[in-house]
Amino acid sequence: MNREAAIARSRLYSNIRAYFTDRGYLEVETPTLSADLIPEATIDNFGTTFINEFRTSRELYMIPSPEIFIKKLLAEGSGSVFEISKCFRNCEQLGSIHNPEFTMLEYYTVDFDETDSIALTCDMLRKTALGSCPESVLADFETMTVREAVKRYAGGIDLDELQNPRDLRKAASDLGLIIPGPESWDDTFNRIFINFVETSLPKDHPVCLTDYPRQIECLAEAKGNYRRRWELYIGGIEVANCYLEERDADVARDYYRREYQKLLSLRSDNGKTIPDVDESFCDTIGALPKCSGVAMGLDRLLMLETGAGEIDDVLLFPLSNIL
Amino acid sequence: MIKAGQIDKGTALLIKGQPFICVEREFVNPGKGSAFVRLKLKSPTTGQVLQETIKSQDSVEDINVENMDYQYMYNDGENFHMMNVDTYDQFEVPMANFEGYELLMKDGETYRCTVYNDEILDIQIPSKVVYLVAEAEEAIKGDTVQGATKFVTTETGLRVRVPIFIKQGEKIRVNTETKEYLERVNG
Numbered sequence: 001m002n003r004e005a006a007i008a009r010s011r012l013y014s015n016i017r018a019y020f021t022d023r024g025y026l027e028v029e030t031p032t033l034s035a036d037l038i039p040e041a042t043i044d045n046f047g048t049t050f051i052n053e054f055r056t057s058r059e060l061y062m063i064p065s066p067e068i069f070i071k072k073l074l075a076e077g078s079g080s081v082f083e084i085s086k087c088f089r090n091c092e093q094l095g096s097i098h099n100p101e102f103t104m105l106e107y108y109t110v111d112f113d114e115t116d117s118i119a120l121t122c123d124m125l126r127k128t129a130l131g132s133c134p135e136s137v138l139a140d141f142e143t144m145t146v147r148e149a150v151k152r153y154a155g156g157i158d159l160d161e162l163q164n165p166r167d168l169r170k171a172a173s174d175l176g177l178i179i180p181g182p183e184s185w186d187d188t189f190n191r192i193f194i195n196f197v198e199t200s201l202p203k204d205h206p207v208c209l210t211d212y213p214r215q216i217e218c219l220a221e222a223k224g225n226y227r228r229r230w231e232l233y234i235g236g237i238e239v240a241n242c243y244l245e246e247r248d249a250d251v252a253r254d255y256y257r258r259e260y261q262k263l264l265s266l267r268s269d270n271g272k273t274i275p276d277v278d279e280s281f282c283d284t285i286g287a288l289p290k291c292s293g294v295a296m297g298l299d300r301l302l303m304l305e306t307g308a309g310e311i312d313d314v315l316l317f318p319l320s321n322i323l
Numbered sequence: 324m325i326k327a328g329q330i331d332k333g334t335a336l337l338i339k340g341q342p343f344i345c346v347e348r349e350f351v352n353p354g355k356g357s358a359f360v361r362l363k364l365k366s367p368t369t370g371q372v373l374q375e376t377i378k379s380q381d382s383v384e385d386i387n388v389e390n391m392d393y394q395y396m397y398n399d400g401e402n403f404h405m406m407n408v409d410t411y412d413q414f415e416v417p418m419a420n421f422e423g424y425e426l427l428m429k430d431g432e433t434y435r436c437t438v439y440n441d442e443i444l445d446i447q448i449p450s451k452v453v454y455l456v457a458e459a460e461e462a463i464k465g466d467t468v469q470g471a472t473k474f475v476t477t478e479t480g481l482r483v484r485v486p487i488f489i490k491q492g493e494k495i496r497v498n499t500e501t502k503e504y505l506e507r508v509n510g
Binding site: 040041042091092093096098178180186187190191193194195198199212216217218266 | 349350351352353355356357358359361376377378381382
């Protein structure tokens with residue numbers, strides 16, 4: 001047994017629980033099995049079958065994030081909440097920084113926007129850190145917009161001037177990227193991001209990338225060409241994702257329909273799980289209070305805090321050991 | 324053509340007319356984006372290394388390679404000497420292109436090799452291999468801490484961290500990718 005890893009995890013969890021409970025957040029426990037999921041085309045799911053005593057069956061899905069349940073609580077007036085939850089994502093490579101079953105910390109703060117969540121997250125990391133935690137996790141966050149990061153690391157190109165898919169594609173080719181066929185703006189953006197930005201981010205201090213392009217659709221509020229969300233990179237690893245939560249039911253409904261079509265087109269011919277979605281959840285979104293939610297991968301945070309090289313080093317039973 | 328997402332370690336690709344072998348591949352998902360794969364490709368003939376990050380859905384030109392069994396005879400410090408077990412043809416493979424393989428391959432053992440145009444592009448070493456413990460440090464007396472380890476050296480010269488109960492002359496199973504001890508093998 002990897003006793004040190006177990007002790008580190010247990011300490012970190014109790015520090016995190018104390019941090020949020022002391023600040024008035026309610027710890028909640030929501031299900032990991034759900035009858036429907038929020039459509040997210042690029043996150044593959046695990047499906048399973050519930051069979052009742054009359055042998056009638058119903059498909060259920062392992063949650064990729066507790067978001068769907070936590071938002072129901074927020075819409076009912078729960079106030080600020082947090083949860084440490086098991087989450088499940090399929091079709092990812094085992095090892096390094098992925099295990100199909102992993103632990104997510106999600107915290108939603110009522111009346112906060114995404115900028116308030118940056119300060120909260122920085123403070124939380126410092127106050128909950130393990131004794132072994134290196135300075136690279138505890139240093140001040142460097143905050144930059146995705147537009148600034150692209151300018152800095154991808155040959156000075158300006159996303160504001162490249163809103164047309166053709167223009168962005170030309171810029172990507174000029175940077176030396178080969179784009180084999182027609183593709184959407186966000187796909188080309190991701191090529192640039194993965195090849196030039198993500199690999200260049202400083203590793204000696206946390207970097208908070210804010211204002212992702214609006215074309216990358218999700219349930220974060222839009223503002224001009226961008227969306228009010230951020231991702232936190234520590235040591236070059238993506239650790240957390242934050243939204244100013246979308247609260248417009250119609251915008252959410254549009255998202256649901258488009259994203260589900262995209263999901264179907266990516267999964268219809270390869271045997272991947274196609275989850276049920278329930279559009280009435282968009283009314284829940286319409287009933288949300290103003291709030292900002294953060295999802296943080298605790299296995300990755302543990303890796304960084306203990307200096308582990310692989311996610312398997314912080315798991316007692318990594319799946320890669322048995323597969 | 325092959326989809327980038329199906330490229331595995333050892334897959335042979337044709338890049339600008341030159342054969343390359345994939346030596347490392349890692350899937351990366353940008354936040355909310357489609358999957359990408361980061362590839363490290365190595366030319367087995369020139370040793371040139373390429374890094375490519377492409378979408379899993381992109382198509383790449385792969386090579387029709389043959390898989391043949393070769394016996395590893397010995398190395399002279401520069402080349403591995405390999406013999407095709409069907410034709411008895413002998414080949415020299417530059418050791419520099421297969422760094423560290425001399426610590427994993429056993430003299431006389433047969434390995435499946437990827438062959439293209441009469442050239443060995445890749446030597447496939449099973450992910451779990453049983454080795455003989457050729458040298459073992461004595462466990463430090465009184466060291467009864469749970470999970471205590473020591474180093475041993477296999478007959479191929481590989482140093483492996485093992486539990487203290489492993490003795491010289493015993494056999495151990497090793498993960499050849501991580502070079503980590505897996506278990507003691509009896510008999």
